[in-house]
Amino acid sequence: MKKVSILIPFYNEQEVLPSLFERLQSLIDSNDNYQWEVMLINDGSTDNSLCLVKQMRLRDKRFRYIDLSRNFGKETAMLAGFDNVTGDCMVIMDADLQHPPEVIPQMLKLWEEGYDDIYGKRNNRGKEPWLRRKLSLLYYKLLQKTTNVSILQNVGDFRLLDRICIDALCSMRESQRYTKGMFQWIGFKKKEFTFDQDDRVAGNTKWSYIKLLNLAIEGITSYTTSPLKIATVMGLIVSLCAFIYMLFVLIKAMAVGDPVAGYPTIMVVMLFLGGVQLLSLGIIGEYVGRIFNETKNRPAYFIREIDGKKRQKVYKDEN
Numbered sequence: 488m489k490k491v492s493i494l495i496p497f498y499n500e501q502e503v504l505p506s507l508f509e510r511l512q513s514l515i516d517s518n519d520n521y522q523w524e525v526m527l528i529n530d531g532s533t534d535n536s537l538c539l540v541k542q543m544r545l546r547d548k549r550f551r552y553i554d555l556s557r558n559f560g561k562e563t564a565m566l567a568g569f570d571n572v573t574g575d576c577m578v579i580m581d582a583d584l585q586h587p588p589e590v591i592p593q594m595l596k597l598w599e600e601g602y603d604d605i606y607g608k609r610n611n612r613g614k615e616p617w618l619r620r621k622l623s624l625l626y627y628k629l630l631q632k633t634t635n636v637s638i639l640q641n642v643g644d645f646r647l648l649d650r651i652c653i654d655a656l657c658s659m660r661e662s663q664r665y666t667k668g669m670f671q672w673i674g675f676k677k678k679e680f681t682f683d684q685d686d687r688v689a690g691n692t693k694w695s696y697i698k699l700l701n702l703a704i705e706g707i708t709s710y711t712t713s714p715l716k717i718a719t720v721m722g723l724i725v726s727l728c729a730f731i732y733m734l735f736v737l738i739k740a741m742a743v744g745d746p747v748a749g750y751p752t753i754m755v756v757m758l759f760l761g762g763v764q765l766l767s768l769g770i771i772g773e774y775v776g777r778i779f780n781e782t783k784n785r786p787a788y789f790i791r792e793i794d795g796k797k798r799q800k801v802y803k804d805e806n
């Protein structure tokens with residue numbers, strides 16, 4: 488019998504976990520032609536979430552959990568899941584029930600047809616603030632223009648991956664992760680399906696604008712070096728302008744003589760160039776920072792506990 492893993496990273500989700508468990512349980516009970524494993528990754532929750540998960544595990548051994556040593560962020564929590572799920576395929580979903588578990592059988596059907604990566608495309612974005620939706624649209628346009636890898640709009644992390652994709656993702660060990668780009672980058676046979684994204688059942692989104700901005704910078708700097716070219720291009724343009732201006736000043740001085748003036752021009756040019764230099768330095772700094780972090784070569788995360796036992800890794804064929 489084929490084994491299906493469901494991977495759910497969660498962070499302070501005590502309000503939604505009970506209804507999540509209920510819906511998952513009725514799903515896996517009604518699809519007993521597969522063996523199921525629900526892998527819950529506790530990303531350092533500070534509320535009662537882990538307790539609820541442990542109770543669930545006592546009632547139903549198909550529910551497993553990994554307790555990370557602290558909050559590492561969703562991207563890293565997902566990596567911990569990739570490393571430890573044991574299924575022949577894996578469905579990734581959010582804990583907040585924005586991804587309806589009821590469409591999983593539909594995804595499995597496509598998987599049986601031979602697709603490796605079945606990704607969900609939102610028909611709607613649910614109830615989201617207007618500004619956030621607009622910013623997100625703008626960001627994807629920008630990303631699309633600057634990267635070689637096409638990153639799909641309205642496609643989140645809700646997807647089914649074959650074992651071959653899971654192994655590919657596990658082999659990518661960078662610690663500052665932008666998983667959304669990785670899904671595209673690894674390739675394999677992809678298939679889209681659409682679903683209606685529900686609203687968050689309870690609790691609040693864990694993404695503040697600052698966190699989203701960080702993720703956005705992550706996305707750009709991990710998939711393209713074109714911002715570095717901005718500095719080069721700007722340098723060229725500015726030098727060219729400066730050269731033309733120099734000619735103008737020289738000719739003017741020779742033709743009509745030069746009364747002392749020009750303090751405003753000098754100030755403007757100096758400030759402008761200072762700004763351009765700072766910007767370029769900042770861009771370079773982003774990349775140097777990434778190099779710094781990757782060369783430390785640390786493990787991306789630490790596990791405190793797996794299914795009640797203190798240790799670092801899941802071994803195959805155990806439950």
Ligand code: UDP
Nearest residue numbers: 496497498530560561581582583692693694
């Ligand atoms: N999440 C996580 N670690 C974090 C932040 C979020 O594991 O540091 C989980 C969260 O519990 C949820 C999923 O990632 O299961 C998506 O988070 P959220 O619903 O807050 O994001 P949104 O749907 O608003 O993009």
Ligand code: MG
Nearest residue numbers: 581583585687
């Ligand atoms: Mg959500």
